[in-house]
Amino acid sequence: MDYHHGKFVWFEHLSRDIPKARTFYDALFGWRTDTVEIADSVPYPMIHHGGHGIGGFREAPVGTPVRWIPYLSVPDIDASFRDAIAAGGKPLMPPIEYGAVGCAALLADPSGAEFVIWKSTRGDPPDIAEIAVGDWYWSELVTTDEKKALTYYESAFGFTSEGMDMGPMGTYYLLKKDGIPRAGLMKAPQPNDGSNWLPYVRVADCDALTAKAQSLGARIAMPPRDIAGIGRFSVLVDPLGAAIAVMQSQPSK
Template sequence: MTSDPAKAKEFYTALFGWTYETGDVEKYGGYTMAFKDGKSVAGLMQSDQNDAGYPDMWSTYLRVEDIDATVAAATAAGGVTYLAPMDVPEQGKMAMLGDPGGASVGVWEFGGHTGFQAHAVSGAANWHELWTKDYPAALKFYQDVFGWKTSVMSDTPEFKYSTLGEGPDATAGIMDATGDLPEQAPSNWLVYFQVDDADGAVATALSLGATVIQAAEDTPFGRLAGLTDPTGAMFKIMQPPAQ
């Protein structure tokens, strides 16, 4: 969701090499699909300018088989519905939920649109991560509502982290961010985009009006950095470790 689609498209084209296709305004509200090397990688949508204070942000969407049953299960598990299930003509059904920790997450029931076509390649998402202020409740919510089989990666007082799947097959993470998020900041999902050169990507992003919120650093999972784009949407980049 972006307050300035033109600026967002210019930024992500220069940073990731994206191209775009914009849907029919009357049917899809001008929703724009982003592509890398001809494969879909993300979507961009004009935020509602009448919704004062709604931040520019990236959202993670989880695939579900029955969106109505998922929303009902989420409500029963302590979640809230921000956007009730709605049909997207010829594409599928979508909804937005809030988990018990307050993080928003999208859900998508397949129609003609079946999600991103590229993953874990340069310019595409390669990891999704929930920073939550209620780690036990978040874990139980995603297990109960989405059937996640989670694996504990770390369970120390300093660092609690579980993954969806295990080891190299893991596809998302849940982190206890109680001590990391400011009091006024809500729990949130973060999207990581893969790059070939993290330091070069940071330099490019800065030249385009981005802000660094986490300086590039080496980790066992690659070289990571956190950024906000020129209108404030937060994301991370990841340069995989050398093979």
């Protein structure tokens, strides 16, 4: 089994209305959501694409916003949980075994963004050169305090960072693990936006997909725009209130 520690390997939608959420995303991306049984025969709506599981849906705890939560692969769940807390993270759920699937713990970083650390019993999804349309393309932390967040992820999980000047948008940071870019980090446009992880899905046509999302009930938080050398992206807010981005990447040369 291969592991890619420091990679975000799964995304989970915390929802107020799971049937509505899965209907929206299945229609938007061509995903297929099937209910499977995990630990102790608990039913879990799992998202499948391209013949493999890529995420799932859970009920959002009362009083918490609807959002996507990323799963970060770690080599040792207990040691990583201790390191995450020692670096300033807030423990929200201690390590829990999910039967024969793996072990997970829920944390919030010092700026409030929630994420799961995860150790699978079955290895991690492979790194591939060409991400398929409909699969996860990127993970991005939008934070109210980028300096504090950078220090935290570097200290807790051994990431290194590289900053890029994005002009009016400020500095965009790449989080790398063993030299491989694994996520991005940027300051939230407005302080009251809070701190959240934003998943990106690869799409074939950003403009068409954005229009389709709007027709299905999504709100367009950021209309399609180009990133030089990367591609064209937009940010959507689904009918339940969770933000997600889509990326039409430039063809490989």
